[in-house]
Amino acid sequence: MKAYSLLYLLLFSFAALSACKPSAAAQAKKIKEMEKKELKMLKEAKPEISESEGDTIEDYYGTSREGLINWVLTDTATLSYPFTRSIEKNYVTIATSDDNLLRIYSWNTGLGGTMIRWDNLIQYRSGTEIKAVHQSLDMLLHPDGEHDEIDFGSYIDTIYTYPCTDGSKLYMVDDYFRISSNYSANSLVAMRIKDGNLVSAPCFVRHGKRSDTIGFEHSIADWYFLANLGEGWNWLFQYDEKTQNLYVATTDSINSLIDRYDIYHFNGTDFVYQKTDAPFWLHPQLHNYERLALFFRTKDYMIRIDNLGGETMRYASWKKGKQMSDKPDLVLTGKFIEKDGSFIFSEGSYRYLVVPDTYKYMLKVQHNGKTILQQPQEAEE
Known part of the structure; x- marks a missing residue:
């Protein structure tokens, strides 16, 4: 599952693109060569960058990312540059469309406090021309719309590409904006490259409106720390290719x-x-x-508990290795005990309890009052 933690920037070795896999030493050498090449380009873009022996690419991306x-x-060659390997540092997230015609860079400017102020850099190709703008995606797509006094951008880590029946391409970005420390907005924003410009594509139709x-x-903590206990964020938007349903x-x-x-x-x-309705993966x-x-x-x-209404709960479990799309091995109804935050389900002389256990949950199975199984929550491998 895809988590909404930030993805970050480093270079990917061209050697990995070769049909013949090079040795680890050769890969490391190629990466170093690519780093030097990028540093040279960045220094030319921002001459005041020093040439001390300890310089690395991360030294040049300050809050402003001026060099980049x-x-x-x-x-214009940067549209094809292989910015695809990530490292655990707060640099720049780069999303590229499958056809390599659209790329969006986003990063945290360090401004805005709990309402993060993101910055965006957008590149796209129209015919033989490559355009690049340093502007938020919202401002670019809606130049005549209502905007805050300060042009806040957003965090974009994925661009989906949908071929249309008329031969054109529809692009959709996974757009995130944190409104406060525990409140955020998640959106899918659609656009097209048309007549040399990146333009809004009002393709979502509901009740006659586009x-x-x-x-x-939504509240961040309610989902991440309670309902799915940190299992991830890719339940928020999913596309079923079989049915072409989003x-x-x-x-x-x-x-x-x-959910x-x-x-x-x-x-x-x-x-x-x-x-x-419910998701197709259930x-x-x-x-x-x-x-x-x-x-x-x-x-x-794997255990899932659903609220069927009021205090009535449903317990479903699958043996390890199965998916939620598989028929569950066990389904029971029971209730939630608000006093201690536990769930209780019974079947004959068996009792299934799901109880809080230091910020996690514990599964206990009892037979005639005796505990025969006890397993704590574990992180997904």
Whole structure:
């Protein structure tokens, strides 16, 4: 599952593109050569960069990223430059479309406090011309729209590419903006390259109305630390290639994610709303529920608890190695005990308890009152 932690910048070895895999030493040498090449380009873009022996690419990306900005704006070859290897440092996230015609750079400027102020750098190809602009994606697509006094950008780590029946391409970016420390907005923003420009594509159709953006605002902690216990963020937007249906997460009245989805069908031109339902990656037997209450894994099991309404809960479990799309091995109904935050389910002389255990959960199985199995939550491998 894809987590929404930041992805970062380093260079990918051209040697990896070779059909013949080089040795580790050869790969390291190639990477060093590419680093030197990039440093040279950055120094030419920003002459005041020093040439001390300890210089590395990370020394040149300060809050402003001036070297990178100058380089991208002045050198069209950067659209094809292989910025694909990531490291765990706060540099620049680069998203590139599958056809390599669109690329968006985003980074945290260090401004804005808990409302992060992102910066964007956008490149795209139209025919033989390559254009680059240092501007937020929202400002570029909606130049006449309403904007904050300061042009806040957004964090973009993925660009989806959809071929249309008329031969054109529809691009959709996974756009994230953190409104405060525990509140964020996640959106899909659609666009096209048309007549030499990157333009808004109002392809989302619902109840007769069109928009180039769909998404939601939500509490971060409610989803990440409670419902799915850190399992990730890629449940928020999913595309089922088999049915050509796009699943967009929905929230409740207090903007908490519930693991139910607005479903849009791609007809080759537009994404048209169909209904709101459970996700396609969940077995049909489990589609009837109001919201996801808890999801976690133990050493031997994957466990999902859904709220069916009120205090009624449903327990479903799968043996390790299975997926939620598989028929569950066990399904029980039970209740939530608000006093201690536990869940209780019974089947004959067996009792299944899911109890809090120091910021995690513990599965306990009892037979005639005796505990016969006890497994704590474990992180996904």
